Amino acid sequence: MTAPTRSAAGLGVRVWAALGVVYVVWGSTYLAIRFSLETLPPLLSGGVRFVIAGLVMLLALVALRGRRAFAATRQQLTTAAISGVLLLAGGNGMVVIGEQRVPSGLAALIVASVPLWIVVLRTALRDRPGVVTASGVLVGLAGVALLFLPGGSGGSVDTLYMGVIALAAVSWSIGSLLVTRRPVPQDPLLLSTVEMLAGGGVLLAVGLGRGELVGFSVADVSLRSGLALGYLIVFGSLLAFTAYVWLLGHAPVSLVSTYAYVNPAVAVLLGAALASERLTTATLVGGAVILAGVAIVVTAEGHRQRRTRLAVAQDESVQEPVAA
Numbered sequence: 001m002t003a004p005t006r007s008a009a010g011l012g013v014r015v016w017a018a019l020g021v022v023y024v025v026w027g028s029t030y031l032a033i034r035f036s037l038e039t040l041p042p043l044l045s046g047g048v049r050f051v052i053a054g055l056v057m058l059l060a061l062v063a064l065r066g067r068r069a070f071a072a073t074r075q076q077l078t079t080a081a082i083s084g085v086l087l088l089a090g091g092n093g094m095v096v097i098g099e100q101r102v103p104s105g106l107a108a109l110i111v112a113s114v115p116l117w118i119v120v121l122r123t124a125l126r127d128r129p130g131v132v133t134a135s136g137v138l139v140g141l142a143g144v145a146l147l148f149l150p151g152g153s154g155g156s157v158d159t160l161y162m163g164v165i166a167l168a169a170v171s172w173s174i175g176s177l178l179v180t181r182r183p184v185p186q187d188p189l190l191l192s193t194v195e196m197l198a199g200g201g202v203l204l205a206v207g208l209g210r211g212e213l214v215g216f217s218v219a220d221v222s223l224r225s226g227l228a229l230g231y232l233i234v235f236g237s238l239l240a241f242t243a244y245v246w247l248l249g250h251a252p253v254s255l256v257s258t259y260a261y262v263n264p265a266v267a268v269l270l271g272a273a274l275a276s277e278r279l280t281t282a283t284l285v286g287g288a289v290i291l292a293g294v295a296i297v298v299t300a301e302g303h304r305q306r307r308t309r310l311a312v313a314q315d316e317s318v319q320e321p322v323a324a
Contacts (some may be wrong), residue, residue, distance in 0.1 A: 015251045018243040022259045025240040027266025030104035031275060032236065033096055035228035039221045042096045043207030045229055050088050050200030053237035055191040065187070072185035079182040080194035083175045088199025089206070090171030098165035101158040103277040108267030110147065110165045111285035115294050116140040117173035119301075132300040140293020146286030179248050188246040195245070196237060225256040251303050257298050261291040 036045055061069045072080075099107050116137050119129050129137070144166065148159055185191045206212075247256045266289060271277035279287075 021243045023262040028264040029236040030267040031270045032228040034104045039225040041212035044212045047204030050196045054196030081198035084195030084198035086175030089202035094168035098161045101161040105271035107266035108264040136296030143289030192242045251323045
């Protein structure tokens with residue numbers, strides 16, 4: 001009896017530690033992206049970020065696992081690659097593009113809608129949400145709409161680039177849902193590695209196709225942009241993204257989704273403190289509505305999952321044969 005108890009307690013500590021990393025580090029990456037964009041090309045820098053992180057992960061994987069490093073089926077590897085393109089090339093790539101003309105704090109508020117889009121996608125897949133969850137989605141999406149109204153994000157913010165960030169949230173939602181519904185490598189290190197290399201490779205290809213190397217010189221890269229890119233590689237990708245992928249396989253999605261209303265708070269505070277970003281009252285109201293909707297959805301989904309697990313456990317206990 002004592003061994004399982006210790007194991008459960010250990011899992012709880014790991015889950016909360018991983019959540020803490022995702023909460024704080026991902027909240028800070030929005031500002032790091034802004035600093036990197038000062039002298040680095042957007043998609044190429046994103047591609048370099050994930051390819052370098054993916055190669056480091058690959059070396060670590062081989063060192064730790066040896067011949068078992070690539071123990072996965074073709075279907076699992078394919079799903080991992082597709083999710084990497086959706087999460088990193090689509091999700092992160094469009095955030096980087098958007099942050100060229102959108103403050104980092106506002107970008108984080110828009111991305112906070114990810115749990116709302118996940119529910120919308122589940123509904124499209126005939127996984128009907130409860131009344132409370134549906135209400136939370138409507139509240140949250142109303143908050144997103146407020147940001148796009150005239151004056152809702154401040155007069156100097158380009159709403160087209162805000163729309164790009166909204167599409168990034170949808171892409172990230174599809175990638176997150178795919179990982180939980182299709183076969184993926186059981187080893188989170190392998191899953192992260194494939195996702196980073198696939199997503200980073202696509203970002204490099206698209207960046208080159210957009211001509212981002214034209215006129216670019218490494219000599220023009222500022223110290224702040226270089227340090228920001230290094231921070232994104234080590235902390236944003238190697239540490240936080242791996243923690244996120246691990247959480248998807250070891251914690252309820254409703255709990256993992258709570259990062260969506262912690263990250264914006266961290267991003268807004270850092271943007272105001274270190275980059276003098278100003279958010280209008282209308283933006284803060286819209287952001288608060290989004291976070292309220294996310295909180296409703298995450299809480300309702302958490303209750304639903306607990307009720308489902310309890311019902312399954314009770315059903316199994318009823319069907320368990322009596323020992324002779």
